[in-house]
Amino acid sequence: MSELINDTNIIWVTGNKGFIGNAICTCLENEGFTVVGTDAELSVCESERLEAFAEEIQPRAVINCAGIRRDATSLSNRVKAYEVNAIGARNVALAANTVGATIIQVSSDDVYSSKLDEPVNEFDNPHPNTPYGKSKRAGEMMVRNITSDHIIIRSSWLYHTSGGRLREILDAAAAGANCPARTDQFAAPTSVDTYVKFMIKVLERDGTGTFHIASRGQASRYDFAAKVLELAGYNPESILVPEADPKTAENVVLESLMLEMFGAELPTWEDDLESYMKAAGLATS
Structure with a gap:
């Protein structure tokens, strides 16, 4: 990885072999970014290894796509879901913070109740009612508490x-x-191309905070x-x-x-x- 250290355009993507992570890597590469992807070989549950890797590659930003999926999360495995979706997010944020990188936390509309009377924006308070939604909400809170240099992105029905x-x-x-x-x-169904396009816009404008990226x-x-x-x-x-x-x-x-x-x-x-x-x-x- 040493040849990458002087590349100021490096984006590190965790969970790069998953559906979202793989698509994000492809889109970023098409936009000219140098993408370094990791998956199960570098678990987000291993904080010391994450920080060592961040020190090695010196990324501009870290996009955390690692997580236990919605369809794989239930009451019976909620401990694992929190371990990966919440504590894992904290660990990635710590690693990003170590090298002054922006962390982009991939979140979900599941942080809201599944039955709403009207559309919700970033200023509406989340109230998750599923084990998955609660674990993703905990991950958001962990990231927020670790660093101010964060971008939390929620979307829905990415295809x-x-x-x-x-x-x-x-x-x-x-x-x-x-x-x-x-x-x-x-x-609101949203293509992965639109998702990544606006994710890059937020990063390029040094945006911080929580953003919804969803088609109208x-x-x-x-x-x-x-x-x-x-x-x-x-x-x-x-x-x-x-x-x-x-x-x-x-x-x-x-x-x-x-x-x-x-x-x-x-x-x-x-x-x-x-x-x-x-x-x-x-x-x-």
């Missing part, structure tokens, strides 16, 4: 071509299979899937199977008020999706 919901929808269509889609879960508007999971299929040239009604369940209904729509105050304007979720799919060669028109 990417390499996997996740977008790929599931397109794969089902290509196979001529049906695809279930919830009509009672709402958020809101959609149900059914709305999102239908738009994906429409753009790809399929008939959504022949593929999608609408589903609903009051017990797991969700409505968490983020507003990017801080970015608006920066003078930035995020795209609507429809425009974001269309631009992203066209750039990826997935849209028919």
Whole structure:
């Protein structure tokens, strides 16, 4: 790593083999940054090793994508979730602070209640009601307490071509299979390209604090899937199977008020999706 020490454009990404981490690394590299990624070989639970690594590579910023996922977090493993999502975030913040780097903590809309009456911005108080949301909220608080040189980013329904919901929808269509889609879960779908673009804007402007990066508007999971299929040239009604369940209904729509105050304007979720799919060669028109 010694040849990297004089590179003032180094971004260290933890959890780089995960869905979000891998996509962020690709986008940053495309923007000309030197990206150093680590994953399980350098656990965020090992504070001394993290600090030694930070000293070695001297990053400009550290993006902490490491974490226990929402679908892997429950009451039965909440200790592990807190160990990684909260204490791990603290350890990464300490390592970043050691070398004067900005820590960018990847958080989630799960820090809010899953059923809200109206959109929420960065000044609204979080009230998580799931083990995952509580662990991510604890991670935010840990980072805030360690250093003022932090950027906490919340988003929702991030999608990417390499996997996740977008790929599931397109794969089902290509196979001529049906695809279930919830009509009672709402958020603001956001492409990973838009996510990283505005993350870089915040970093370049020396922003600090908490930021929501979410496309404008809101959609149900059914709305999102239908738009994906429409753009790809399929008939959504022949593929999608609408589903609903009051017990797991969700409505968490983020507003990017801080970015608006920066003078930035995020795209609507429809425009974001269309631009992203066209750039990826997935849209028919």
